[in-house]
Amino acid sequence: MQIKKINNKIVYESAVKLCVRLFYLSSLNFSNGVQGENQKLSPTIDEENFEIFRNSAKIWWNVNGKYRALHAMNRLRVPFIRDGLIRKYGHGNSSADALKGLKLLDVGCGGGILTEALASFSADVTGIDPSEELIAIAREHVKENCLLSQRITYKIETIEEHSARNQGKYDAVILSEVIEHVNEQEAFLKLCIDAVKPGGSIFLSTFNRTPLSYFWGIFLAEDVYKVILKNTHEWSKFISPQETQRIFETNDCKVEQLKGLLYLYSPWNRWVWTNSTAVTYIQH
Numbered sequence: 001m002q003i004k005k006i007n008n009k010i011v012y013e014s015a016v017k018l019c020v021r022l023f024y025l026s027s028l029n030f031s032n033g034v035q036g037e038n039q040k041l042s043p044t045i046d047e048e049n050f051e052i053f054r055n056s057a058k059i060w061w062n063v064n065g066k067y068r069a070l071h072a073m074n075r076l077r078v079p080f081i082r083d084g085l086i087r088k089y090g091h092g093n094s095s096a097d098a099l100k101g102l103k104l105l106d107v108g109c110g111g112g113i114l115t116e117a118l119a120s121f122s123a124d125v126t127g128i129d130p131s132e133e134l135i136a137i138a139r140e141h142v143k144e145n146c147l148l149s150q151r152i153t154y155k156i157e158t159i160e161e162h163s164a165r166n167q168g169k170y171d172a173v174i175l176s177e178v179i180e181h182v183n184e185q186e187a188f189l190k191l192c193i194d195a196v197k198p199g200g201s202i203f204l205s206t207f208n209r210t211p212l213s214y215f216w217g218i219f220l221a222e223d224v225y226k227v228i229l230k231n232t233h234e235w236s237k238f239i240s241p242q243e244t245q246r247i248f249e250t251n252d253c254k255v256e257q258l259k260g261l262l263y264l265y266s267p268w269n270r271w272v273w274t275n276s277t278a279v280t281y282i283q284h
Helices: 002-040 047-055 068-089 113-119 132-142 146-151 159-165 185-194 211-224 241-250
Strands: 103-107 124-129 152-156 170-176 196-207 258-264 270-274 280-283
Touching: 047 132, 068 113, 068 170, 068 196, 068 258, 068 270, 068 280, 103 113, 113 124, 113 132, 113 146, 113 152, 113 170, 124 132, 132 152, 146 152, 159 185, 170 185, 185 196, 185 241, 196 241, 211 258, 241 280
Parallel strands: 103 124, 103 170, 124 152, 170 196
Antiparallel strands: 196 280, 258 270, 258 280
16 A cells, blocks of 8 residues: 555656646747747738748849849839839939938838839838848848948838838838738738828839739749749739729828839840730839
8 A cells, every 4th residue: 555655646746747847848839839920920921922932032133033024123113113202202313312311111022122223222221021031132132232231221020010110100111013912901001001101102013903914924924934933923812903092092092103014025024114004003
């Protein structure tokens, strides 16, 4: 009987210690898991798209690679943004100092293709992206230009995190080829609006949701010419300019300018302005 009691006590104490240890470890794992998911899974992040872009970070600055259309798009979208801000803030001509003194936010900046181009006009540009890999590429690339590196700040942040800490901070917020990759698009756009100063500007470019945009932006781009990675786009997430205008107006914003763009595939690899917004458009 005595031996049995001792054994029971040993077993009991060992079981208690084991339970406490397991609870401690599981609580750590749970805490770390929640933190990781909150960082990764903001409500607006599309996990599948996030992984596609994150895994292709190393080819971001290959001007002849899978992001060549984004590189080529700068020829139209950069002057559109620059000239819109010059008209609004009266900063003179399109010289290298055209945007001096303005604070811009590039949402979903990726590897910094647009961020660097905007900073070349002397704007102070903050680029945010939830991908650590893409921000690392952006930071490394901008080191090649001392002047630009002084004007650009890159942050590994979601729009939820950044907007909460920077409400009404920026003269302009830019989301170019981004909104078609996120969940809860209306909430996402509202967060972008929150980061703009009263009277400031938002520039948005994206795909319209039409049969032609499916043919041009998915079938030709991903399956025929293969200029972008497979499954980069979901047609259901394309959004019409009427829908974005409604969201803007709901949040006391007015669309001042709307233009259509079209990407011409090989051998041209260039964007052109068009009177139609059926495929791609840009708004201010």
